[in-house]
Amino acid sequence: MESQRGWRWGRVLSRRGVVVGVAGVVVLALVGLFALRGSPDATVGPNGAALTAGGPVATAAADGLTLSLRVSPGPYFLSELVAARMTLANGSDRAYRLQGVPEMNDCDQALGVLLAGGQAPRYTVPTQGEVSCPDLSSTLHAGETWTIDQLLPLTASGEVTLTTQARFIVSGTDAHGTTFETGGEGPFAGRWPEVHLLVAPSVPAGRTLSLHAINVLSIHHVSIAAPEGARGRLFAIADVTCHRGGSEMTEMPGLTWRPVSGGTLDEPGCPGNDEVWSYSVGAPGYAIASGRYPAG
Numbered sequence: 001m002e003s004q005r006g007w008r009w010g011r012v013l014s015r016r017g018v019v020v021g022v023a024g025v026v027v028l029a030l031v032g033l034f035a036l037r038g039s040p041d042a043t044v045g046p047n048g049a050a051l052t053a054g055g056p057v058a059t060a061a062a063d064g065l066t067l068s069l070r071v072s073p074g075p076y077f078l079s080e081l082v083a084a085r086m087t088l089a090n091g092s093d094r095a096y097r098l099q100g101v102p103e104m105n106d107c108d109q110a111l112g113v114l115l116a117g118g119q120a121p122r123y124t125v126p127t128q129g130e131v132s133c134p135d136l137s138s139t140l141h142a143g144e145t146w147t148i149d150q151l152l153p154l155t156a157s158g159e160v161t162l163t164t165q166a167r168f169i170v171s172g173t174d175a176h177g178t179t180f181e182t183g184g185e186g187p188f189a190g191r192w193p194e195v196h197l198l199v200a201p202s203v204p205a206g207r208t209l210s211l212h213a214i215n216v217l218s219i220h221h222v223s224i225a226a227p228e229g230a231r232g233r234l235f236a237i238a239d240v241t242c243h244r245g246g247s248e249m250t251e252m253p254g255l256t257w258r259p260v261s262g263g264t265l266d267e268p269g270c271p272g273n274d275e276v277w278s279y280s281v282g283a284p285g286y287a288i289a290s291g292r293y294p295a296g
Helices: 047-052
Strands: 025-029 057-062 065-071 081-090 096-099 111-122 137-140 145-153 156-166 168-173 179-184 194-200 210-216 219-225 235-243 249-259 264-266 273-282 289-293
Touching: 047 081, 047 145, 057 194, 065 156, 065 194, 081 111, 081 156, 111 145, 210 289, 219 273, 219 289
Parallel strands: 025 249
Antiparallel strands: 057 065, 065 081, 081 145, 096 137, 096 168, 111 156, 156 194, 168 179, 210 219, 219 264, 235 249, 235 273, 273 289
16 A cells, blocks of 8 residues: 555654755755745635535544545546645534644644555656754644645545544653653544545646746746636645855745746745756646756
């Protein structure tokens, strides 16, 4: 079975979730074109309900909590960007603490979607980078509801499973009588909501986006040509690196899918030389398109 992907626990170190220094190269996780922690309008926001309307739904309930997952409707195909809406409602009379925060971001998200299963052919989003994962927690109070919208690439064909999960903070006592806190599955252990999709290995006609590089006065832009159904629903991720002298490297990742306004991506710029800008653009129901400057 394909290992789960698409969302990481806030305390897991991953390619998308750690700042590293290798052989004297310092990676600075700066906020670039798309902020890691943005304003509310930087997420799928109120459009999440519209993007997932009519799609498959799964719900689980335990100890007064209700967790649900709704996914955008198919057909589903490899390299497609799908939208997921996750909701955790607390109908009990007690509060629950969870790892992460109740908003979409790279690595400290309280609710997330994991993709598992599938087969070859597979797809990997070319745009990747390094970000810093904070260690945060949030409290879901009695009567409160969290809703998080997330965009997820379909990275395997065949039968795949999307599962929404959370990491609850629970207290325990060790053999020496010391009290500690740790992350656990909480009331939903083994009962997470699951949605099963059948992913085609090829992209249907009319489901692609085209990217065109434009250079004006040494400033680089990318124009996005999209079918009518994708216009107004475009999202992008980006990563920029440059050197500031010697072996010191600056990296400016923006790896949470953010809305694109005006159908154009603008070069974010990087405070150094030898800049490399990579980017990916998608829309729910359409294949992801990627590019790089300089090309190569």
